[in-house]
Amino acid sequence: MGNDVLQLMDELKVDKAVLLGHSMGGYIALSIAQRHPERLNAFGLIHSTAYPDSEEGKEKRLRAVSTIQTEGIVHFVDGLVPGLFAPEHVESLSAQVTRVKEIGYQTAPQGATGAALAMRERPDRRDVLSATPLPVLLVAGEKDAVIPPEQAIGKVFTLKQQRKHTEALSELDELLRRQFGLNLSLLNSLPAEDVIEMFRFRGVIEVDNLQQAARLIEEEAYIYNEKSKVEGIDDHEKMESEDEALILSILTKSASKTAVDLSHNRKKQYVLEDGVPVSFLVELGIMSEEGRVLARKYDKFRQINRFLEMHELFDQIESSVMNPLLSHGILKERFSALATDAIRAKLLDLMGYKTQLLEFIDMEHTPKNILIRAILIWSGLVQTCFQGSLDEMLRWSLLAIFALLTAMLASRANGAQWFACGWQMAGGLLVLSGVLAACGVLPLPYGVMRTADPEISSAGARLGGLLQYPNAYGAVAGMYALERLVAAARAIARPLSAGRLIAALLPLMPAQAALLLSESRGAWLATGCAAVAAFALQRRGARLPLLLATAAPLACAAWLYRQLAAAQLAPAPVPGLLALAGSWAAALLGTLLLCRLWHSGARARAAALTATGLAGITATALAVASTADRMAAGVGTGLSRLQMWRDALKLWTEAPWMGHGGETWRSMFRAIQSSPYVGGEFTPNSTESWGSWPLDRVEESQPGTILNKP
Structure with a gap:
């Protein structure tokens, strides 16, 4: 929107x-x-x-979506609109209530559910x-x-x-x-x-008392406390x-x-102070006899102080090398201003800030066109960086322990069988739980990521499963699907019983459906490249069985993905379960038929290859039709990812060996980003690992955490 x-x-x-x-x-x-x-x-x-949204608010959004889908938009609007008015005004403002209801009735149910889900997932x-x-x-x-x-x-x-x-x-x-x-x-x-x-x-605010409020606003130190008086405003002016x-x-x-330490900040010190009577300012009507600067003359008060400041600076600037420059008054004034800004930037550097001088235009207050941009990168944040580095050490230590246990298990007898058993149990659990959640059968909190941004999801929802992150879930589902595909191709190549063939094919279609439902373009690309490589590395006689094993499950998975995407991965449980069961059965029966044709005569083999080609075309058409909008809208996110990696590489080159400390990217990306990033979904894990080691240089900025973490 x-x-x-x-x-x-x-x-x-x-x-x-x-x-x-x-x-x-x-x-x-x-x-x-x-x-x-x-x-x-x-x-x-x-x-x-x-x-x-709070957790309670998110649940209300889901109940609203359920009401719209089961009882219609009219019932939903009738229950929503009266709550937007004060109870005592519902009857007196009946015309307005009716008008708001009429507007709500005209809303398409799909648009209303999409808006509710988008508000639920807003960052x-x-x-x-x-x-x-x-x-x-x-x-x-x-x-x-x-x-x-x-x-x-x-x-x-x-x-x-x-x-x-x-x-x-x-x-x-x-x-x-x-x-x-x-x-x-x-x-x-x-x-x-x-x-x-x-x-x-x-x-x-009365005009005569404006000067102090204006100065506070200008100095960015006017902080509101709801229970306290506004400083500088008398009681009678409320x-x-x-x-x-x-x-x-x-x-x-x-x-x-985390609160930022601004104790080094100071109030602007003028040569002529506000509150101290100055005779010629009183005569000019800029200051009252008590020494208070009149609000309507405050700009003139600042201008006079500026003149006096430059006069003092002129007397202090002496350099034989720069005499040609300093002989001109206007250039002397500009140099004084620039030298002052350079000194301020250097002082900020010494205070632990990363400074940058930028050009800006403020025609009303100053002709300098110089803005000092300062970001705190280390002061008071060593403890935070140290904690981030410890977290990184724990993560990598856990991976090292897992690798060590894997090597120990592989060296034992029957270790490969234990690996195979664990792989099938883990893969089956991840795939089946995710697909059942997408079909509305299994309630899985945060298993489905919902968004109204077409650059993130063409269907408005992406499957994250037990991992709660669609990109990672798509990568795991893709690996599991490839492993099952190769196993199914080996089973098809040999004349096996129907029961053993079904056992080899059983997880393949749900795994392919989970991969499609994740809508992870990176996982799709990686899985596709791996599948092409697997096809090329197969012996010539084993390539066609690989295609036969792919055709029917992929076509059925694409059909199931299209049905669930149309319902934004929130169908009613019974229709969702029926769609899953039907597509699963069709995938198994189709593959069994192709296998029987493959092991028959030459004419039957030709029919099997033709059916395989048609199934592949069907799967491609269904997948492309469902994701065309996102593919067209995803150019911006792709370019943004590229820009993120460029910025991350720039950050890494600043300290390629010593590092910046833990959680580097999460805390410093705003300080180094070259332009605003499109979208909010990005995994900084690899950039985090670049800058996390060792601990002797733990510098970190605190501009905020990455949105929509991401």
């Missing part, structure tokens, strides 16, 4: 806009702010939240709010039962009385108009700087009603992140 909004902006030729999202629209606004912040001047969440985007440089407006209703106010972060407009989820949206325009003299349509037509100024300086309180603040970091 975020892509739809961007396409609409492109059609309307709107480069940047102020985006306000209500309820589910807030999730879309957060997605756009995360992936395409350059398209926004500002954004707001109206009765929405950056928090993910935690509190980091987007805390890290965005854009102005953010959060609106919450005090009595809203859908999105309670405590799920809003930072700055909140509390609407008066007992407004609920839908009613409060109509109050927003009135609130903006009353407090700011603005309306929603006007905000969309304003540039970002005008929006910032209007939200900073209009409404609740709003008449707490129900209509308007709070301005800079968003703070979420509580889930």
Whole structure:
């Protein structure tokens, strides 16, 4: 849906806009702010939240999907809409309730279930709010039962009385108009700087007392505490009603992140201090007789201080080598400013920050066009990195112990038989449990990953099975399917009884179905390459049995995948079980028939080969038809993966031998990424292992954890 909004902006030729999202629209606004912040001047969440669904909320989403599928959209809407209004207003606002219901009735059931499942799997985007440089407006209703106010972060407009989820949206325009003299349509037509100024300086704060609040906002140290007074505002300047309180603040970091030590920060020190009377400033009308700078003259106060600062710097700059440069006043001023920024960056380096000087444009406040970007990479985080390195040591030690036990078992008598038994039990458990979960028979929490992003899943759901991760599950299912395929081909090549042949073929179709249901393109590619290699390495007489063993199970697995994908891997249990049983039986019977034809005369062999070719074409057509949308939309994620690996290689080259400490990629990727990544699904395990050893250099940044972990 975020892509739809961007396409609409492109059609309307709107480069940047102020985006306000209500309820589910807030999730879309957060997605756009995360992936395409350059398209926004500002954004707001109206009765929405950056928090993910709780476990209870996820269960409610699944119950909603079940209600829509079993009882229809009308029954679902009739139960949902009254809860969006305050109980005492359901009857008095009956026309509005009916109108909202009519809108809901027009929603397609598949779209409603897809939206519910997408909201269920949405990631935690509190980091987007805390890290965005854009102005953010959060609106919450005090009595809203859908999105309670405590799920809003930072700055909140509390609407008066007992407004609920839908009613409060109509109050927003009135609130903006009353407090700011603005309306929603006007905000969309304003540039970002005008929006910032209007939200900073209009409404609740008196003009004469604005200077301190403006300075606090400018210094990014204006932190809101709901139970405390706003610093610098007198009691008589408060709003008449707490129900209509308007709070301005800079968003703070979420509580889930490690607090950053900012004790080295200091307040801006001016040559002429605020609060100390200066006679000529009083005469110019910039300062009161008590020494308080008037808000409307605060820019002039800063400008005069800037002039005095540069005058002091000019007297201190002396260099015979740079006399040609320093003989010009304007160049001397520019050099002083740049030298100051260079010294600040160096001090930040000494404090443990990784600094970078960037160019930016702020026409109102400064002509310097220099921004210091600083990211804390080690101070106070040695313990975190040390813990990450210990975790990596435990993981690799566990793998080493497993390899040692494997070697010990292989050296014993009957060790190969124990390996075969363990492999069949583990593979059968993973495959069968996953397929039964996809058919709606076996409840498997987190066994199915659901998403509304077509770049991640064309069906809206991907099978993760007991591993709870589709890519890893697809890789394991692919290995198991290949092993069973080779075993089945060997059985077909020899004249065996039907019972022994069925025993060899039994796990093959479910394994192929599990591989398809994972929708892991990497697992598909790896399995396909391995299958081609296995075919090429077979003796000439054993190649055709390999094709015969593949044909019927693969065609039936593709048909089952198409049926389950149409139901978003959430069919009713009975139809799902019938589809699994039918496709499984068809795969076994089809392979038995091909085997019998293969061991008959030449004409029967030709018929078997023809049937094999038709089955292969059918399987390919079904698989391609079901995944064409994702293959077409997956170019962005593919390029993003390539960009991730490039950034990871760059990080590795910084310390290829000494390392950065444990959990390197998870904590440092935001500091080194060259551009925003498309999608949120990426496995950093290999990049983690690059930078984890040894422990004598445990440096780590703390810009946040990877989203949707990933």
